[in-house]
Amino acid sequence: MAAVTAPDKPLPRRIAHLDMDAFYASVELLRYPQLQGLPVVIGGGRRACDNMLTTEGSGLPLHEIPLSAFPLLKGYTGRGVITTATYAARAFGVGSAMGLMKAARLCPQAILLPVDFDEYRRYSRRFKEIITDIAPLMEDRGVDEVYIDFTHVSGGQREGGRVLARLIQKSIFDATGLTCSIGVAPNKLLAKMASEFQKPKGISIVHEADLQALVWPLACRKINGIGPKADEKLARHGIHTIGELAARPRDWLVQHFGKATGAWLHDAAWGRDERPVVTESEPVSISRETTFERDLHAVHDRAELGAIFTSLCERVAQDLQRKGYMGRTIGIKLRYDDFRAVTRDQTVAEPTHDAATIRRVAGLCLKRVPLQQRLRLLGVRVGGLSRLQQEGRTDAAASAVAPGMNAELF
C-alpha cells in the first residue's frame, strides 16, 4: 500500500462566502431585458400575478413585450410588500420590506413584477451545480447564497483564494449571465463579512492579520447574527463597532448577554469561528402560512377561515409527503390585527403526514388560543420530523381533508 504523505503543516482554512448580486432582479432582467435601467419592484401577492397574466397572455416572446403592457405600481391597493427593487427604483426611496401601497406613492411609475420563486430556484440550482463541479464542499444557505470550503481545492490557496474565486465568478457568469460577490477568509463569519466589502462583482480576501484593520472599524450590525435588537442593546452600552465589542472582556459580555450569546459575541468580535462547511442537512420543520386580504374574525368569517385553515393543513401535508417526511409536533401560528403573534403546538405519539390528522391536532391547538380579536395571518407547522420509509401513500387522496371538517372550529 502506498504511503500517504502527511503534509508538514496543515493547510490554512480558506472559506468562501458567495452572494449573488441582486439575484431576483437580475433573473427578471434576463427574462425582460427591455426593463434594464427602469425602476422595477418585485413583490406583492396574487394581485400582482393577476396583472402579469394579462402581460404574458399577449403571445409575444417575453423580451418583445412592450413596456406599456407591464403593470405599474400606480394605484396599487392591497397588503403586499416589496421583496426586492432594482437600483433605479431604490433611487426613489423604495426598498425591501416596504409596503407596496407606500411604494406606489413614492414611485408610481415603477413596474411591478410578481415574485417567481420557481424561476429563481431554477437559476439557483444552475449556479450551485457550477460551483460544486469546481469545489464540491458547498453549504447551501438559501436561494442566492452559499459557503464553499476552498482549503483543499486546487487553486484554493493561491492569492488567498482569489484565483479560485475568479474562476467560479467567471464560470457562473458564462453559464447564466449572473454576477456574484465572493469573500474568502479563514472562516465562515469573516467570509460572510468579506463578501459584502465590494459589491457587485467583487472579490475580497481577508486573512487573520486583517482583523484589526478591516473588521474592527465596522458596525456591530455587520456580524451575521446581530440584528436590530442586539444592536440596540449593544448601543445602549456604548458599543457601536466590532472593535469596541472586542475591547469588552468576555466575562462582562457573558454577564450582560447570557452565557451562550456573550461568549459568541466575544468570539465573533475576535474573528473566531470554527463552524464547518456543512454540505447536507435535514429540515427541522415544514410550515405554511398566509396573510389574509383583509383581517378576519373567528365568528364573523368562520367559513372563510375554516377553509383557509384546512387548505393550509393540506398544503403542509402535501409538502411533507413530497419531501418524504413525517412529523410529531403539530402547531399553529396566528397574528392578530395589532400584529401580535401567538403560537401553540402539540406533540402526538405517532409521526404523521396525513392532512386530516394535522387538521385535527391543529384544531386542538386553535382551541387554546383567544379568538375574540380579528386575525391577519394564520399558519400551520409540523416539526419533530423524521424521514419517511418508502411505503407510505403519497397520492393526493391521502392528503385531502374530509369535507365538513371546515365548519368544526371557526
Next chain:
DNA sequence: TCTGGGGTCCTTTTCCTT
C-alpha cells in the same frame, strides 16, 4: 399607512417525573 413567507436557533417558561 403599515409591516410576506419559509425557515433556524436560542431562551424562558411550564409541566411532568423522580
Next chain:
DNA sequence: TCTGAAGGAAAAGGACCC
C-alpha cells in the same frame, strides 16, 4: 400525602436570516 429540589421534555416566544 405534602413539600421541595432537580432534570428533562415540551411549549411559547422572539430574534434573526434569506
